[in-house]
Amino acid sequence: MGALDAGCCFEDELDDGYLEVAAEEIGCESGVGSGSDSARAIEDAVRVLLQGLGEDHEREGLRRTPHRVAKAFREGTRGYKQKVKDIVQGALFPEAGLDPGIGHAGGAGGLVVVRDINLFSYCESCLLPFSIQYHVGYVPLGGRVVGLSKLSRVADVFARRLQDPQRLANEICSALQSSIKPAGVAVALQCSHIQFPEALKCTSNPRHLSKLDRQGWVKVSASSTSGDFTEEEGSVWDDFLALLKLRGVDIEAGDMNRSHVPSWCPVQSLETPLYNGHCTKSSKVGKNSSKTHAAMVAAVASILHSLGEDPLRKELVGTPYRYVQWLMNFKSSNLDLRLNGMIHREVSSSSVTDENVTRLNEILSVLNIPFCSQCEHHLLPFHGVVHIGYLDKQEGKCIEGSILRSMVHSFACKLQVQERLTRTIAEAVYSIFNSGVMVVVEARHICMISRGIEKVGSNTATIAVLGQFSTDPIVKHLFLQTIANSTS
Numbered sequence: 001m002g003a004l005d006a007g008c009c010f011e012d013e014l015d016d017g018y019l020e021v022a023a024e025e026i027g028c029e030s031g032v033g034s035g036s037d038s039a040r041a042i043e044d045a046v047r048v049l050l051q052g053l054g055e056d057h058e059r060e061g062l063r064r065t066p067h068r069v070a071k072a073f074r075e076g077t078r079g080y081k082q083k084v085k086d087i088v089q090g091a092l093f094p095e096a097g098l099d100p101g102i103g104h105a106g107g108a109g110g111l112v113v114v115r116d117i118n119l120f121s122y123c124e125s126c127l128l129p130f131s132i133q134y135h136v137g138y139v140p141l142g143g144r145v146v147g148l149s150k151l152s153r154v155a156d157v158f159a160r161r162l163q164d165p166q167r168l169a170n171e172i173c174s175a176l177q178s179s180i181k182p183a184g185v186a187v188a189l190q191c192s193h194i195q196f197p198e199a200l201k202c203t204s205n206p207r208h209l210s211k212l213d214r215q216g217w218v219k220v221s222a223s224s225t226s227g228d229f230t231e232e233e234g235s236v237w238d239d240f241l242a243l244l245k246l247r248g249v250d251i252e253a254g255d256m257n258r259s260h261v262p263s264w265c266p267v268q269s270l271e272t273p274l275y276n277g278h279c280t281k282s283s284k285v286g287k288n289s290s291k292t293h294a295a296m297v298a299a300v301a302s303i304l305h306s307l308g309e310d311p312l313r314k315e316l317v318g319t320p321y322r323y324v325q326w327l328m329n330f331k332s333s334n335l336d337l338r339l340n341g342m343i344h345r346e347v348s349s350s351s352v353t354d355e356n357v358t359r360l361n362e363i364l365s366v367l368n369i370p371f372c373s374q375c376e377h378h379l380l381p382f383h384g385v386v387h388i389g390y391l392d393k394q395e396g397k398c399i400e401g402s403i404l405r406s407m408v409h410s411f412a413c414k415l416q417v418q419e420r421l422t423r424t425i426a427e428a429v430y431s432i433f434n435s436g437v438m439v440v441v442e443a444r445h446i447c448m449i450s451r452g453i454e455k456v457g458s459n460t461a462t463i464a465v466l467g468q469f470s471t472d473p474i475v476k477h478l479f480l481q482t483i484a485n486s487t488s
Helices: 002-016 018-030 036-052 065-076 084-088 148-159 165-180 197-201 236-245 287-306 319-330 335-347 401-412 418-430 473-487
Strands: 092-094 112-123 129-139 144-146 184-193 218-227 358-360 363-375 381-391 436-445 460-467
Touching (some): 036 065, 036 319, 065 112, 129 148, 129 165, 144 148, 148 165, 165 218, 184 236, 287 319, 319 363, 363 401, 363 473, 381 418, 418 436, 418 460, 436 473
Antiparallel strands (some): 112 129, 184 218, 358 363, 363 381, 436 460
C-alpha cells in the first residue's frame, strides 16, 4: 500500500501546484472565465452531496473531489459562453476552378459528409453525461467550403450545455445553416445514456454479454435537416444516408427532424417533484433523512445556478431531484458485511449445477458480470464487466452465479475506484475459496470522455490474484483464456 499512498500524495501535489494554474489558464481560454466564486459554490454543493451519501469529504480520495467535480461541470458546460460566429469566422474558403453548374445546387461540388465524430453532453433531465456519435453533411453554395474541423467545433459548442438529443440536433443544424449559408445541412446523432445500476444487476443473461458492451443502455437517434435535405423528392438526403451506411450507420430514410424515443432519459420515469424537490417528497426518503435529501436537492439546484442555468426552467424542473436519486444508488452502507455472511451460508449447499458457473479443470468461473459504479474522484459513472475465477478444493461446491452477481452489485454501488473494486471482490471470494482466486475487471470510465482528455473508446482492465493464481502462471493463463473464449 506504500506505493498507493505515495501516489495519492503526488496527485495532491499536482492538484495544488502546476495543474491548478494550468486549469485556470485553460478555463480562461475556453470562455469559462476565472469564475472563482461559481467554482467555490459548486465545491460547497459537492461537499453537501458527499455528506448526504454518508461520506467524509476530508478523507483521502475525496478531499479533492469537490474541486474535480466543479472543474468537470464547468468544462462540460462551457458552450454557454461560446459563440458560433467566433469559430466559423475566417474558416470559409473559396473553391475556385469548378463550373458553378456542377454539383448540388450549383455549389462548388457535391455533398460533403463528416462521419463518426465523438462528442459528449450532459443530460438536462438528470445531469449525467451521455455519449454522442455525430454525423454531419452539407451542400456547399456560392463557391465556398468550410474547414472540416469547424463542423465538429460548432457541434461541440451546443453539446457543452445541458441538452436533449433532438434539441441538440436542431441547434447544430440551425447554427451551421445560418453561419455557413450552404444549400442545406443534415445532422444525425446516435446517443447513449447509462441506465440505473439496478438495470444492470437484473440483466437476464449475463453470460451472453460481450465485453464492455452497452446492453441495458438507452440509445436514441435524432436528426435535423435544412435546405436541400428537406425536399421530399430530392436525392440529397438519400445520398447522405447512403454514405452513413458505408460506416455501418443505419438511419431510416423517413427519420428527418425527429427523435426515435420521445422520453429517452431512463431517470425521467422517477416521480418528479413540483419545484426541484422542494414541494413533493419521494416515497424512498424516510422522515429521518428528508432534511438531508432536501439539502442535497438544494445543493444540486445551486450547481445549476452556478453554471448559469435557471433551475426553474421547464426542462430542468425535477433535475436536481433526479440527480440526487442517481447518487443515492451509491450511498455508503454496511451491506458488505451482511453480504459476506450470506455468501458463507450459500456456498455450503451449492453444487456445481448453476449454468452461469463454468468449470475448466479445477477452475470455476463466472464471467461477464455487468456492473455500474461511481468514481469517487469525479462523481462520474464507470461501467463494465467482472470475471471471477476460483479454484475448487471443496468437493464440487461453488458459489452460485446469482450470489456473485449480487456481491459485485453491492461492492459497485458505492463511491469507488476500479482498483479497489477489483481487490475487494477478490478478497471476498478468497475468504471462502482460499486455494486461489483471480478477478478481472474491464470498464469504461465516463471521466475519460467527459473531461479535458476526452479519450473516447479507451477502457481500463485491472487484475487481482490471490493464492495459487499468484504463483502458478499456467492456472492464470487458463483463466485468461477462458475469458477470451467467452467473448470471442
